[in-house]
Amino acid sequence: MKLYFATGTISIAVAVALNEAGVSYDTHQLNFAAGEQRGDGYATINPKGRVPALEVGDTILTETGAILEYVATLAPDLMPTDPVAAAQARGIMYYLASTMHVAHAHGRRANRWADEKASWADMAAKVPQTMTECTAFVEAECLTGPFIFGDTVCVADAYLFVVCSWLTADGVDLTPFPKVRAFLAAMEERPxxxxVRANGTLP
Structure with missing residues (x-):
């Protein structure tokens, strides 16, 4: 397997999950600043121009949640066996993909949604509010402590960890969110x- 990633992006969640699964993999780091993700070479890997992408044999998997689901098939303990709990884990990942990650991206990728730079500034100014609201939802609804399912780690925790690692830079004051702070601290203790910090995937 080969993971295509870029530092500071959600692709790091896949690296964390692969390490949780104890799976060996190679990596290819893309230089987003140089626009490598939009180049012809990477287009043959992922024509969406996004990361992560996971090369599995002759197949390329894309979309964070889908890749994490695949990783869970390699290490079944990384997804709850109870169907309702598994649906809850998926629900959190879908929320992160459709809402929280998008709110974060408004501060750094506003040109995806608007052409006028004045609009970009307005969108970026809203990020601390929207990400704080998302954090309040995570605090109230997603963590039973210290992880999503108490003491048991699942692939959704890897996803949540990376998104929550962006919060301070997004202007979110974590003081009112003790569960989120405990979650981040517990994840930092995970091998x-x-x-991924030791190999430079996660700065």
Missing amino acids: SVQA
Whole structure:
């Protein structure tokens, strides 16, 4: 397997999950600043021009949630066996993809939604509010402590960890969110997170 990633992006969630699964994999780091994700070479890997992409044999998997679901098939303990709990884990990942990640991207990728730079500034100014609202939802609805399902880690925790690692830079004051702070601290203690930090995948 080969993981195509870029630092500071959601692709790091896949690296964390692969390490949780104990799976060996190679990496290819894309230079987003140089626009490598939009180049012809990477277009043959992922024509969406996004990361992550995971090369599995002759197949390329894309979309964070889908890749994490695949990783969970390699290490079944990373997804709850109870169908309702599994649906809850998926619901959190879908929320992160459709709402929280999008709110974050408004501060850095506003040109995806608007052409006028004045609009970009307005969207960026809204990020601390929208991300704080998302954090309040995570605090109230997503964590039973310290992880999503108490002491058990699942692939959704890897996804949530990376998104929550953006919060301070997005202007969110974490003081009112003790569950989120405890979650981040617990994830930092995981060998999977320490491994991706050690190899430079996670700065």
